[in-house]
Amino acid sequence: MIEVKNITKTYGAGDTAFQALKGISFDIQDGEFVAIMGPSGSGKSTLMHILGCLDTPTSGTYKLDNKDVSKMDDEELADIRKDKIGFVFQAFNLLPRTTVLRNVMLPLIYAGVDADEREARAEKSLLAAGMTEAHFAHKSNELSGGQIQRVAIARALVNDPSLILADEPTGNLDTKTGEIVLGTFQKLNEEHGRTIILITHEPDVAEHAQRIIHIRDGEILSDKKHPQRKARHHAQ
Amino acid sequence: MNINDTIQETYVALSANKVRSSLTILGIVIGISSVIALVSIGQGATKSIQTSIQSIGSNLLVITPGAQRSPGGFGVSSGRGNAKTLTADDATAIASVANVSAVASEVAGRYQVTAQGTNTNTTVTGVSENYPAVRNVQIADGRFVNDSDSNSLTKVAVLGPTTVSDLIPDGTEPVGQTVRINGIQFKIVGVTVAKGGSGFTNADDAIYIPLKAAQRFLSGNNYVTTIDVQAASADATTQVLNDATQLLLDRHHITDPTAADFSILNQADILASASTITTTLTYLLGAIAGISLLVGGIGIMNMMLTTVTERTREIGLRKAIGARRSDISRQFLIEAIALTVIGGIIGIALGGAISLGVNATGLLTTSISLSSIAMAFGVSAGIGIVFGWYPARRAASMNPIEALRYE
Numbered sequence: 001m002i003e004v005k006n007i008t009k010t011y012g013a014g015d016t017a018f019q020a021l022k023g024i025s026f027d028i029q030d031g032e033f034v035a036i037m038g039p040s041g042s043g044k045s046t047l048m049h050i051l052g053c054l055d056t057p058t059s060g061t062y063k064l065d066n067k068d069v070s071k072m073d074d075e076e077l078a079d080i081r082k083d084k085i086g087f088v089f090q091a092f093n094l095l096p097r098t099t100v101l102r103n104v105m106l107p108l109i110y111a112g113v114d115a116d117e118r119e120a121r122a123e124k125s126l127l128a129a130g131m132t133e134a135h136f137a138h139k140s141n142e143l144s145g146g147q148i149q150r151v152a153i154a155r156a157l158v159n160d161p162s163l164i165l166a167d168e169p170t171g172n173l174d175t176k177t178g179e180i181v182l183g184t185f186q187k188l189n190e191e192h193g194r195t196i197i198l199i200t201h202e203p204d205v206a207e208h209a210q211r212i213i214h215i216r217d218g219e220i221l222s223d224k225k226h227p228q229r230k231a232r233h234h235a236q
Numbered sequence: 237m238n239i240n241d242t243i244q245e246t247y248v249a250l251s252a253n254k255v256r257s258s259l260t261i262l263g264i265v266i267g268i269s270s271v272i273a274l275v276s277i278g279q280g281a282t283k284s285i286q287t288s289i290q291s292i293g294s295n296l297l298v299i300t301p302g303a304q305r306s307p308g309g310f311g312v313s314s315g316r317g318n319a320k321t322l323t324a325d326d327a328t329a330i331a332s333v334a335n336v337s338a339v340a341s342e343v344a345g346r347y348q349v350t351a352q353g354t355n356t357n358t359t360v361t362g363v364s365e366n367y368p369a370v371r372n373v374q375i376a377d378g379r380f381v382n383d384s385d386s387n388s389l390t391k392v393a394v395l396g397p398t399t400v401s402d403l404i405p406d407g408t409e410p411v412g413q414t415v416r417i418n419g420i421q422f423k424i425v426g427v428t429v430a431k432g433g434s435g436f437t438n439a440d441d442a443i444y445i446p447l448k449a450a451q452r453f454l455s456g457n458n459y460v461t462t463i464d465v466q467a468a469s470a471d472a473t474t475q476v477l478n479d480a481t482q483l484l485l486d487r488h489h490i491t492d493p494t495a496a497d498f499s500i501l502n503q504a505d506i507l508a509s510a511s512t513i514t515t516t517l518t519y520l521l522g523a524i525a526g527i528s529l530l531v532g533g534i535g536i537m538n539m540m541l542t543t544v545t546e547r548t549r550e551i552g553l554r555k556a557i558g559a560r561r562s563d564i565s566r567q568f569l570i571e572a573i574a575l576t577v578i579g580g581i582i583g584i585a586l587g588g589a590i591s592l593g594v595n596a597t598g599l600l601t602t603s604i605s606l607s608s609i610a611m612a613f614g615v616s617a618g619i620g621i622v623f624g625w626y627p628a629r630r631a632a633s634m635n636p637i638e639a640l641r642y643e
Contacts, residue, residue, distance in 0.1 A: 049637050052556070054556060054636050054637050054640075055637055074561070075560055075561065078555065078558055078559065078560045078561075079558070079560070081555075081556060081557065081558045082557070082558025082559075083558070087556050087557060089553075089556075089640065092549045092550075092553060092640075093553070095248075095550060095553070096252070096550075097248055097251075097252055098248055102244075106554070106557060107557045107558055109241050110554075110557065110558045110559050110560075110563055111558065115240075155557070159558075
């Protein structure tokens with residue numbers, strides 16, 4: 001459950017101050033699949049950083065699971081990210097020269113989960129993200145772009161987060177591979193009830209979500225349900 | 237993060253850039269190994285100088301004739317040992333000073349010595365019976381000269397091992413052979429045990445003959461060139477020195493101590509000043525080696541700063557998935573410490589090998605102390621902490637958003 005109330009974000013001060021977000025409010029229920037759309041410079045990256053607890057708003061409140069995280073310091077935010085948020089980035093998702101399994105286990109290592117349990121959980125989320133056991137011992141640089149994104153999804157899942165945040169997850173992929181990756185998100189949402197926020201500038205990508213929030217110039221342009229969601233790509 | 241995870245992460249990170257890691261380690265290896273090797277050489281030199289000073293005897297005072305300073309300051313001072321002011325009677329008198337355990341007189345000079353077609357130029361010392369006890373000379377074969385030889389002016393000689401090999405053909409028993417010293421025939425009655433070179437003189441290249449024979453046949457007068465006094469204990473040397481000085485001043489009718497016609501060297505003083513010199517030398521060598529260790533440490537810092545910059549996105553990713561500042565700083569600090577500790581271990585081994593190599597050349601006996609190994613190891617780990625701290629802090633304080641955006 002996410003409650004965003006009248007969030008603003010201002011960079012700089014005085015004459016050079018720039019307001020990236022000008023009062024954004026919305027709620028996202030558990031189990032929703034929301035796309036946040038907007039052109040570059042619209043403030044969607046800033047919003048993503050705040051939703052992902054990488055940054056705090058200048059004013060307004062952000063409640064994640066009824067906890068106000070908008071005034072937390074760096075170390076508290078790090079703990080929130082560790083426990084409640086899973087990230088999938090556009091690029092550089094995995095540690096180089098490190099096995100798939102270890103990459104997925106990384107959040108659990110920081111969370112202090114013991115070796116046996118974290119391996120079991122990493123394997124489970126890799127399978128849920130559509131990876132096969134044959135890939136577990138591969139190094140991250142031996143994978144294709146689509147595989148890398150699915151390993152990143154598995155890592156985002158592994159700490160059982162309240163929210164999965166995907167920032168342009170298909171930006172570096174061809175259309176077909178991108179569809180497979182988006183299908184994976186859809187499956188996690190439909191079958192496992194995962195809450196997913198997808199940040200994108202491509203309408204095609206946003207089509208996979210149940211709800212689309214349009215942002216422009218730091219304000220919400222529209223916030224609509226999207227019932228005729230795009231069919232899930234069943235690659236595997 | 238537990239120890240296993242930390243080791244694994246460190247291994248992956250360091251092996252990612254093997255050449256760079258190895259070169260950085262090499263800097264530490266050179267620093268640590270030069271500290272170990274040079275300090276061991278310095279300590280070995282200290283030890284060998286001390287041993288050779290102690291090999292001339294223990295608790296020893298050496299009295300030589302010669303003015304310490306001429307009255308009025310205008311007189312010509314003759315070289316110490318050349319003046320003729322000490323006699324065997326002085327030695328006898330000193331023997332009665334409290335806490336003196338033995339006194340020996342010497343008349344030394346360099347003479348041409350020949351035997352069966354070979355010849356050499358060596359130090360011939362006329363000595364009294366106490367000489368071996370006072371100057372720590374041991375007999376390998378035969379016997380030493382004694383006072384009855386001296387009183388009867390018997391022409392007998394004891395040779396040092398170097399002199400034996402110079403004069404007597406290999407395989408011939410030296411005792412019973414004869415040598416000619418300054419043209420006068422002496423019968424060999426003994427050979428001393430090899431002592432090795434001691435500083436500027438070689439105690440093995442020597443011939444000992446009875447004191448009175450030396451005075452009669454070689455020097456032609458009744459003076460002695462050295463009186464060796466052995467004090468009963470190390471604590472008593474100062475008292476013996478003072479008493480012997482006063483006694484000789486009285487015997488020579490000198491009232492002003494600065495006008496004394498003899499000088500007394502205290503072995504303990506020689507030992508102490510030699511120790512001071514060699515210890516300073518050891519510190520100096522260690523300090524020079526320490527500079528290369530410092531340079532190695534800066535190499536570590538340089539590499540870690542490069543690594544932190546290169547891995548900015550990795551740091552951003554780790555922070556995004558929940559790593560705290562302490563997780564990041566620990567990771568980079570441990571990488572730096574791993575580099576220096578690996579370098580330290582290799583450096584200790586290499587330094588030890590160099591030290592053993594120097595030992596094997598026979599020029600110097602080196603000694604590696606456990607404390608210098610422990611210190612080198614501690615210093616290398618410390619360098620990792622000191623020079624790894626700043627890069628680690630820089631990594632830990634990165635803003636995750638900027639780190640993720642970094643190209």
